Amino acid sequence: MRNKEAARYARWAAIVAGLIALVVASVYARRAILEARARQAAPAAVPASVQQHSAEFKFSKVEQDHTLFTIRASQATQYKDQSRSLLQDVWITIYGREGLRNDNIHTRQCSYEPKSGDILCEGDVQIDIQGANPASGKPSDKSLHVETKNLSFNRESGEASTSEPIAFRFPEGQGHAVGVNYSTRDSTVRLLHSVEVNFTPSDHTGGLPVTATGSSVELRHNDHTTILNGPALVKQGDRELSAEKITIELDSEFRARHALAEGNPVIRSASAGGQFTVSADQFQGFLTPAGWLERILADGHITGSRQTPAGTDHFSTAHVEFSMQLQHNLVKDMTARGGVTLEAHQPGESHQLRTDSLLVTFASGARPDEQHIDTAKTLSPATIETKTNEDTTTLQAKKFNAQFSPTGRLEKLFGHSGVQVRRDAGKAPPQVSTSTELVATFNPTGEWATFDQTGNVHFQQADHQATAARAHMVRATDTISLDGSPVLTDPASRTTVASVTINQKSGQINGTGGIVSTYLAAGDSGSSVNLGSGPAHITAESLSGVTTSGHVTYIGHARLWQGESVLDADQIDVWRDDKKLQATGHVDAVFPQASGQFGNPAGKPSASSQGPVLWKIHAPVLTYWSDQGKAQLEGGVTASSEQGQMDSRTLDVFLASASAPSGQGHGPTQLTRALALADVVVRQGGRRGVAEQAEYTAADGKFVLSGGQPTLIDAASDTTTGRSLTFFVANDTILVDSQEGSRTLTKHRIEK
Numbered sequence: 001m002r003n004k005e006a007a008r009y010a011r012w013a014a015i016v017a018g019l020i021a022l023v024v025a026s027v028y029a030r031r032a033i034l035e036a037r038a039r040q041a042a043p044a045a046v047p048a049s050v051q052q053h054s055a056e057f058k059f060s061k062v063e064q065d066h067t068l069f070t071i072r073a074s075q076a077t078q079y080k081d082q083s084r085s086l087l088q089d090v091w092i093t094i095y096g097r098e099g100l101r102n103d104n105i106h107t108r109q110c111s112y113e114p115k116s117g118d119i120l121c122e123g124d125v126q127i128d129i130q131g132a133n134p135a136s137g138k139p140s141d142k143s144l145h146v147e148t149k150n151l152s153f154n155r156e157s158g159e160a161s162t163s164e165p166i167a168f169r170f171p172e173g174q175g176h177a178v179g180v181n182y183s184t185r186d187s188t189v190r191l192l193h194s195v196e197v198n199f200t201p202s203d204h205t206g207g208l209p210v211t212a213t214g215s216s217v218e219l220r221h222n223d224h225t226t227i228l229n230g231p232a233l234v235k236q237g238d239r240e241l242s243a244e245k246i247t248i249e250l251d252s253e254f255r256a257r258h259a260l261a262e263g264n265p266v267i268r269s270a271s272a273g274g275q276f277t278v279s280a281d282q283f284q285g286f287l288t289p290a291g292w293l294e295r296i297l298a299d300g301h302i303t304g305s306r307q308t309p310a311g312t313d314h315f316s317t318a319h320v321e322f323s324m325q326l327q328h329n330l331v332k333d334m335t336a337r338g339g340v341t342l343e344a345h346q347p348g349e350s351h352q353l354r355t356d357s358l359l360v361t362f363a364s365g366a367r368p369d370e371q372h373i374d375t376a377k378t379l380s381p382a383t384i385e386t387k388t389n390e391d392t393t394t395l396q397a398k399k400f401n402a403q404f405s406p407t408g409r410l411e412k413l414f415g416h417s418g419v420q421v422r423r424d425a426g427k428a429p430p431q432v433s434t435s436t437e438l439v440a441t442f443n444p445t446g447e448w449a450t451f452d453q454t455g456n457v458h459f460q461q462a463d464h465q466a467t468a469a470r471a472h473m474v475r476a477t478d479t480i481s482l483d484g485s486p487v488l489t490d491p492a493s494r495t496t497v498a499s500v501t502i503n504q505k506s507g508q509i510n511g512t513g514g515i516v517s518t519y520l521a522a523g524d525s526g527s528s529v530n531l532g533s534g535p536a537h538i539t540a541e542s543l544s545g546v547t548t549s550g551h552v553t554y555i556g557h558a559r560l561w562q563g564e565s566v567l568d569a570d571q572i573d574v575w576r577d578d579k580k581l582q583a584t585g586h587v588d589a590v591f592p593q594a595s596g597q598f599g600n601p602a603g604k605p606s607a608s609s610q611g612p613v614l615w616k617i618h619a620p621v622l623t624y625w626s627d628q629g630k631a632q633l634e635g636g637v638t639a640s641s642e643q644g645q646m647d648s649r650t651l652d653v654f655l656a657s658a659s660a661p662s663g664q665g666h667g668p669t670q671l672t673r674a675l676a677l678a679d680v681v682v683r684q685g686g687r688r689g690v691a692e693q694a695e696y697t698a699a700d701g702k703f704v705l706s707g708g709q710p711t712l713i714d715a716a717s718d719t720t721t722g723r724s725l726t727f728f729v730a731n732d733t734i735l736v737d738s739q740e741g742s743r744t745l746t747k748h749r750i751e752k
Contacts, residue, residue, distance in 0.1 A: 057087055057112075061158060061184075068158055069094040069184050071119065073110070085112045090121065092153060092160070096187045096221065103129045103182075105151065105160060117155030125151040125162070127182075129189065144170045148180060158184035166191070173199040173210075177217070187221030195228070211235045214246075224250040230263060239269040241283075251289065259285040274308030278315070288326060296322035302336075311346025317358075330371055334360040348389050355382035355400075363406075372408030377401045381418070386448070391425035393448070397438060413440040413448075421451055421473070423504060428548075429462035431504050433471055433480065450474055457482065459502070464490045464547050466500070478505045486511075490547075492576055493519045497543065507547035515540040515554060519562075519574070529574065529581055530626035531655065532563025532592070533668040538572060550576030558583070563668055564592035564612065565655075567622070583622040587633070591615045591653060591671040593641065593698045613698075615641040615671050617651065629655045629669075639674060643701060643729050644684035646694055648676035672698050680705070685732075686715030689725060701729045 244263020281300025469484025498513025570585025
């Protein structure tokens with residue numbers, strides 16, 4: 001989650017809270033509270049009686065010993081036809097069935113028809129709606145004052161109505177509508193058409209003026225309910241709430257306690273910073289007796305969007321609950337449940353959060369009316385996905401906990417249990433790391449900067465895997481560092497190291513401390529290392545390599561051993577795909593040659609025939625190709641064994657697997673042939689041979705010198721030359737190929 005997205009979500013919550021507060025506190029709460037408190041302010045009720053005086057007209061409607069209303073006039077003029085009377089200075093006082101009302105209708109003149117009971121007041125009419133306080137008996141100190149004309153009132157039904165425009169005012173504002181109907185039987189006031197209410201700024205409206213419009217309004221006194229019928233619209237500054245119906249439920253003291261907006265309710269906000277919209281099946285607000293919002297609920301198909309020059313954000317869930325800070329109209333926390341999805345899109349980058357339950361807490365900002373997200377917690381398994389033009393990073397955990405700075409910027413994200421980090425870059429195989437815990441940090445732009453994973457860390461890319469106690473991932477360098485006994489494996493090898501760093505884009509690996517690698521035997525996986533039987537082991541002080549190419553370099557006292565073959569050097573390089581290795585710097589190699597393998601023409605057994613023959617070779621550089629079974633040593637080579645010694649500029653050693661008993665796979669790998677080139681010196685016993693080339697064959701235990709002028713010098717300083725010289729170690733026999741092409745057996749035996 002980026003800090004921009006976090007700030008947007010905080011604003012979403014604040015806007016929702018503010019607008020619901022606006023609807024409840026400004027439109028309905030004031031009306032309901034006014035209606036309840038107005039009971040105290042009216043003058044004492046006129047006593048009910050049925051009398052007529054010459055200078056005064058009075059009529060009271062009584063049901064079950066309760067006076068519903070009283071009609072009074074200071075003067076009544078009855079016409080000759082006795083069909084109607086003209087009433088002057090008319091007052092209609094309405095008490096209601098429970099006697100809890102004290103509303104007054106006043107006009108200068110009305111026409112009264114005794115037979116029908118209709119009273120028609122054609123002139124200006126004033127209506128004061130207020131309630132009596134049943135506990136104290138005192139009238140309310142607040143009232144709703146209505147002005148209209150052409151009002152009709154029926155004595156029998158107790159209903160007053162007009163189709164004319166009306167204007168009204170109350171302590172918190174004023175408004176207008178067309179037509180009003182007031183029923184004394186059920187104490188219901190209906191504003192019939194084109195209702196508009198304007199509220200003056202107050203603490204309950206967030207210090208901003210408020211306008212509410214609707215097709216009609218019903219104030220149901222007996223049901224303790226007020227309804228604004230749609231299309232209903234409430235506006236506060238650049239914010240608005242629209243719905244088909246908004247209902248306010250009142251408590252026993254006629255104070256707003258619950259508000260409900262339903263019928264495609266939508267909250268909108270438009271400002272220079274962008275446009276915001278949120279919709280749901282319904283919005284609900286719950287208020288304290290003092291009129292402050294305590295809790296807000298949104299239910300059913302909740303969707304929200306925000307469009308800014310920087311991009312577009314989306315939000316969706318099934319249920320949202322806001323807990324409010326009393327007397328501030330600010331959000332304390334927000335809980336979302338059911339398919340929660342948060343998305344943020346901007347050029348070249350997008351973010352998404354998916355979970356089933358989310359809890360967000362808010363903290364106060366620098367100013368009293370400012371807020372920012374303090375923490376955000378997923379209460380169920382969640383997925384966070386970030387996409388850029390280059391790669392996609394996906395986080396999963398059973399629980400996430402995000403912390404924000406005082407400025408609202410996302411600082412840290414904690415993942416608990418079942419953590420998985422997946423990175424997909426281009427066509428490269430995905431990189432996946434799992435662990436028990438995760439701590440992520442974020443840079444000032446809202447992008448993740450580092451990931452720290454702990455507890456059973458496992459990293460995998462294609463067939464390459466690594467395990468460790470801890471992992472540290474850095475976005476700027478695209479690296480992941482493992483420590484705590486890390487182990488790296490692939491189908492052909494396994495490596496332990498004190499600490500290792502992997503570049504997630506290039507595949508570059510760098511490890512230090514206690515390097516131990518094991519390469520599987522060739523028969524198991526076609527290993528690039530096949531110097532002997534069984535698996536190959538390499539130790540070094542550090543290593544570097546590239547996973548994509550399979551090239552690994554071991555540096556510092558590098559040592560390789562496989563079966564009886566041993567290789568020591570300053571550095572050993574292994575190319576997995578090329579099935580090649582190279583040792584450089586003070587190379588010491590040991591290759592076995594099993595005794596008794598070579599021919600013995602004279603029938604004389606070798607002194608070493610009962611044990612293996614080991615060739616020890618020293619050179620600056622050794623290169624080995626496992627698929628060819630060939631090792632090439634360069635830069636001045638010395639090779640020695642019980643069979644003799646060869647010095648040369650270069651030396652090619654050929655290895656092969658000996659046959660094994662049937663059904664037992666390959667036998668041990670042995671040196672079968674060695675070819676020395678350039679400035680060759682061969683020493684065997686007391687003799688020394690020189691040539692440009694010398695070839696040793698293990699099968700028949702012979703050296704063949706050729707090239708240049710092959711010369712063999714024995715212990716007595718006798719020399720033998722020829723086109724080629726061949727001598728057998730086992731029987732001290734020398735064969736000479738003369739310049740004329742003849743082959744001559746030496747005429748003397750070499751003394752030992």
